[in-house]
Amino acid sequence: MNWTVVQRILGLLLMMFSVTMLPPILFSLYYNDHSWLPFVEGFALTLVAGFICWLPVHRSRKDLRLRDGFLVVASFWTVLGTFGAAPLFFADGLSLSFTDAVFESMSGLTTTGATVLTGLDDLPVSILYYRQQLQWLGGMGIIVLAVAVLPMLGVGGMQLYRAETPGPVKDTKLTPRITETAKALWYVYLAFTITCMLGYRLAGMGWFDALCHAFSTVAIGGFSTHDLSIGHFDSAYIDIVAVFFMFVAGINFSLHFFAWRYVSVKHYFQDPEFRAYSYMLMAVSATVIAILYWHRSFVDPGQTFINGLFQAVSIATTTGFTTENFSVWPAALPVLLIFASFVGGSAGSTAGGIKVIRWLLIYKQGVREIVRLVHPSAEIPVKLGNKAVPYRVVDAVWGFFSVYMIAFGIMLLAMMSTGLDQVTAFSAVAATLNNLGPGLGDVASGFMSLSDTAKWIAVAGMLLGRLEIFTLLVLITPTFWRT
Amino acid sequence: MKILILGAGQVGSSAAYHLSREEANEVTVVDKRPDVLRELQDRLDIRTVVGNGAYPEVLERAGASDADIVVALTDSDETNMVACQVAYTQFRTPTKIARIRSAEYMNANKLFTQDAIPIDVRISPEQLVCTYVEQLILYPGSSQVLDFADGRVRLVGVKADRDGLLVGQRIATLKDHIPNTEGRIAAIYRQGKAMLPNGDTVIQEDDEVFFVADRKDIRVFMSEMRRLEDPVRRVVIAGGGNIGVRLALALEQTNQVKIIERDHLRARDISEQLNKAIVLVGDAADEELLLEENIDNVDVFCAITNSEEANILSSMLSKRLGAHKAMALINRASYVDLVESGSIDIAISPQQVTIGSLLAHVRRGDVVKVHSLRRGAAEAMEAIAHGTEDNSKVVGRAIEDIDLPKGTAIIAIVRGDQVIIAHHDTVIEADDHMILFMTDRRKIESLESLFQVGVSFV
Numbered sequence: 043m044n045w046t047v048v049q050r051i052l053g054l055l056l057m058m059f060s061v062t063m064l065p066p067i068l069f070s071l072y073y074n075d076h077s078w079l080p081f082v083e084g085f086a087l088t089l090v091a092g093f094i095c096w097l098p099v100h101r102s103r104k105d106l107r108l109r110d111g112f113l114v115v116a117s118f119w120t121v122l123g124t125f126g127a128a129p130l131f132f133a134d135g136l137s138l139s140f141t142d143a144v145f146e147s148m149s150g151l152t153t154t155g156a157t158v159l160t161g162l163d164d165l166p167v168s169i170l171y172y173r174q175q176l177q178w179l180g181g182m183g184i185i186v187l188a189v190a191v192l193p194m195l196g197v198g199g200m201q202l203y204r205a206e207t208p209g210p211v212k213d214t215k216l217t218p219r220i221t222e223t224a225k226a227l228w229y230v231y232l233a234f235t236i237t238c239m240l241g242y243r244l245a246g247m248g249w250f251d252a253l254c255h256a257f258s259t260v261a262i263g264g265f266s267t268h269d270l271s272i273g274h275f276d277s278a279y280i281d282i283v284a285v286f287f288m289f290v291a292g293i294n295f296s297l298h299f300f301a302w303r304y305v306s307v308k309h310y311f312q313d314p315e316f317r318a319y320s321y322m323l324m325a326v327s328a329t330v331i332a333i334l335y336w337h338r339s340f341v342d343p344g345q346t347f348i349n350g351l352f353q354a355v356s357i358a359t360t361t362g363f364t365t366e367n368f369s370v371w372p373a374a375l376p377v378l379l380i381f382a383s384f385v386g387g388s389a390g391s392t393a394g395g396i397k398v399i400r401w402l403l404i405y406k407q408g409v410r411e412i413v414r415l416v417h418p419s420a421e422i423p424v425k426l427g428n429k430a431v432p433y434r435v436v437d438a439v440w441g442f443f444s445v446y447m448i449a450f451g452i453m454l455l456a457m458m459s460t461g462l463d464q465v466t467a468f469s470a471v472a473a474t475l476n477n478l479g480p481g482l483g484d485v486a487s488g489f490m491s492l493s494d495t496a497k498w499i500a501v502a503g504m505l506l507g508r509l510e511i512f513t514l515l516v517l518i519t520p521t522f523w524r525t
Numbered sequence: 526m527k528i529l530i531l532g533a534g535q536v537g538s539s540a541a542y543h544l545s546r547e548e549a550n551e552v553t554v555v556d557k558r559p560d561v562l563r564e565l566q567d568r569l570d571i572r573t574v575v576g577n578g579a580y581p582e583v584l585e586r587a588g589a590s591d592a593d594i595v596v597a598l599t600d601s602d603e604t605n606m607v608a609c610q611v612a613y614t615q616f617r618t619p620t621k622i623a624r625i626r627s628a629e630y631m632n633a634n635k636l637f638t639q640d641a642i643p644i645d646v647r648i649s650p651e652q653l654v655c656t657y658v659e660q661l662i663l664y665p666g667s668s669q670v671l672d673f674a675d676g677r678v679r680l681v682g683v684k685a686d687r688d689g690l691l692v693g694q695r696i697a698t699l700k701d702h703i704p705n706t707e708g709r710i711a712a713i714y715r716q717g718k719a720m721l722p723n724g725d726t727v728i729q730e731d732d733e734v735f736f737v738a739d740r741k742d743i744r745v746f747m748s749e750m751r752r753l754e755d756p757v758r759r760v761v762i763a764g765g766g767n768i769g770v771r772l773a774l775a776l777e778q779t780n781q782v783k784i785i786e787r788d789h790l791r792a793r794d795i796s797e798q799l800n801k802a803i804v805l806v807g808d809a810a811d812e813e814l815l816l817e818e819n820i821d822n823v824d825v826f827c828a829i830t831n832s833e834e835a836n837i838l839s840s841m842l843s844k845r846l847g848a849h850k851a852m853a854l855i856n857r858a859s860y861v862d863l864v865e866s867g868s869i870d871i872a873i874s875p876q877q878v879t880i881g882s883l884l885a886h887v888r889r890g891d892v893v894k895v896h897s898l899r900r901g902a903a904e905a906m907e908a909i910a911h912g913t914e915d916n917s918k919v920v921g922r923a924i925e926d927i928d929l930p931k932g933t934a935i936i937a938i939v940r941g942d943q944v945i946i947a948h949h950d951t952v953i954e955a956d957d958h959m960i961l962f963m964t965d966r967r968k969i970e971s972l973e974s975l976f977q978v979g980v981s982f983v
Contacts, residue, residue: 108567215572217551218527218545218551218552218570220570222551
């Protein structure tokens with residue numbers, strides 16, 4: 043293990059992260075909400091901590107090895123979640139405990155969107171902005187951002203990039219240079235954020251709300267500046283804009299990159315994962331709308347359609363915006379929606395969950411077993427878009443799936459042993475592990491009622507989900523530390 | 526610059542390594558073997574594409590449509606030629622470089638034209654290595670001999686020893702030692718650290734000295750650095766592969782050459798190609814055979830088989846048995862470190878020899894030749910000064926007025942047929958070939974921008 047290199051990069055990243063606490067100060071001064079002080083304190087704390095971390099080893103110039111990459115990414119997300127909590131912890135108006143501050147900050151960074159705050163509408167503007175910004179930074183991956191802007195990360199950047207990017211296949215680069223790839227992804231991300239903001243503005247939001255919601259929409263986060271989430275605006279236009287951008291942000295960003303570079307949309311429809319993702323969203327939306335209609339939950343068919351569509355897309359992509367309290371919806375709908383979040387978005391997007399491509403591979407293997415029963419001696423490769431998938435990838439998918447389920451089971455038991463009922467515990471774990479946000483039962487509108495222990499379990503779940511389990515899990519295995 | 530490398534073999538990987546560590550290059554490597562590519566991508570900041578590099582679809586995926594250079598380095602000449610043809614016809618790639626090993630193709634002079642097989646530059650690593658070794662044998666005592674301006678100027682690396690006339694003295698006294706020759710010490714490496722010397726620098730024992738001189742003066746110069754060795758007469762070559770045979774052919778007229786080949790049929794085959802050289806069948810690491818062939822009288826033992834381990838062992842053995850000098854062909858950089866401090870005199874690295882001819886084509890500005898030195902840390906290059914006094918930062922200026930990056934020196938100029946050894950007041954003219962020595966390769970970009978002609982005045 044190259045401790046000095048890890049420490050140097052960690053220090054650098056922390057210093058870089060401290061800069062992100064400056065924009066809220068500007069908002070605070072502009073709106074005169076008297077809450078700039080916690081951000082100055084947070085900025086100073088993070089900067090100094092980063093500097094102290096970096097100074098003794100700033101001359102260390104070794105390449106990052108594979109293992110160092112895991113360590114940097116995992117420890118950075120942990121450390122960052124903690125330091126990101128600083129302004130929230132220092133803010134007088136909030137009077138959050140340390141646990142709550144870390145929960146809120148981690149929920150932001152991992153784009154989960156679960157909150158412990160109430161009375162959002164009355165909070166200082168700077169704090170509202172800061173929460174949204176955390177989600178935006180976490181969405182594309184702050185380390186990917188670092189790879190883009192810190193060319194000195196060099197070859198080691200690939201290790202970091204790989205440890206952080208979601209999806210089963212992580213070796214595909216969009217451009218020969220890792221820095222360029224990371225930059226390209228951020229450009230696409232930035233472009234979506236801006237269009238999304240303009241979209242919200244045109245649909246009737248104020249500039250501030252438009253910016254804040256654009257941040258949490260393209261990051262598939264789910265934080266809002268209002269207690270009622272998107273439902274606050276009560277506007278079908280805003281719902282449609284949100285649905286569109288949640289859908290777009292749940293698509294693999296390399297597809298967007300190709301669309302941007304080669305000015306074409308044909309490849310979207312040739313991509314098997316995109317097709318499966320669209321079909322799944324359509325199926326879930328149709329089911330939800332049909333059941334809502336059947337039970338006459340809304341008087342107006344238009345309302346039924348828009349609410350059903352919005353909630354289906356929001357939950358299935360793991361965003362977690364709400365227009366209605368879906369936990370009281372009829373029949374199996376609440377559980378169906380929570381289940382949909384296990385699928386999540388596409389690999390290489392900002393969404394959480396297990397990812398569509400993994401489910402697709404698992405499904406194709408099921409089909410293969412059936413074909414094999416009929417033709418026992420047939421050689422049947424698992425194919426995606428006419429290309430055989432390497433056995434390594436197929437194996438890895440199963441490995442991931444089982445570990446995901448085991449993690450889910452353990453956390454569910456842990457949650458229940460803190461005294462939660464089964465529905466609350468189940469949905470709380472699903473909402474955090476899938477980086478979804480809202481759950482059912484006691485956590486339908488927020489996590490404030492949980493005990494501290496349960497909140498820490500939720501924090502662990504959010505981290506596990508964002509880092510796709512293995513990056514974090516590998517650190518607690520003896521193999522990793524054995525030299 | 527966007528560069529496409531086809532083939533991730535030894536030459537391909539090392540080309541990818543050297544090219545990708547320059548900021549300005551975007552390198553994509555194509556190969557059929559996914560495992561090799563994965564390993565390569567872990568180490569280098571490159572993109573990899575799996576597939577046959579000659580197929581249009583594979584080239585398309587690898588980004589051939591906007592690539593600036595295609596470098597075909599697979600082991601098959603035919604694949605390389607077809608790949609260049611496809612790149613030219615299908616994608617209009619401006620520069621196409623291919624590795625062509627077979628002399629049969631190399632010698633066909635009408636073959637490589639734009640309307641037949643459009644390859645702009647043909648590289649034969651075997652040929653390059655062979656020439657390299659030939660030069661080392663021609664100048665015994667040198668560790669490197671590099672040609673510029675078609676051999677009119679040579680840059681020679683030599684290790685100073687106690688018997689050199691200049692050793693222990695200031696460089697300024699060189700003029701008194703050898704008044705009628707022109708030459709210049711370009712750089713000195715002392716304990717692995719580079720220094721650009723001035724007149725007051727004192728040369729010490731064990732310094733590695735790089736000097737430039739007109740080719741007729743090289744021997745005189747060498748005698749200043751170390752005891753002049755007698756010209757090489759007896760050469761033993763271990764390994765009758767492509768390089769071995771070429772080398773034997775090149776040397777057999779002037780030297781006594783013996784070549785050891787293990788395989789009977791191959792030995793038979795090469796004995797038919799060679800006229801004077803003696804072909805021995807046997808193992809190059811066989812003590813009996815070496816003794817029988819009077820290894821203790823051999824001036825140079827040169828191990829160039831395909832197996833680098835065998836090369837190292839057999840040259841160590843020959844050295845112990847009394848060969849005056851041992852050279853070994855070694856691919857792995859880590860092995861070079863191991864053996865050069867020990868008993869082997871010169872480690873020949875085919876990658877380093879080959880990479881220079883590639884580097885010349887990725888440099889911006891008009892660069893004719895690049896030689897990679899000291900495993901890529903330093904570079905010597907030949908660049909042409911273009912433009913006029915108004916739009917060039919170089920032309921019309923005395924060398925001392927040129928804003929060269931640190932660690933870089935212009936050491937010689939070739940103007941037409943004339944070789945001018947650079948002094949601080951030498952004025953560069955348009956179309957001069959400048960020979961530069963760069964101790965720090967990372968300065969290459971500031972150097973490139975120096976040679977580019979200002980756009981505003983064109």
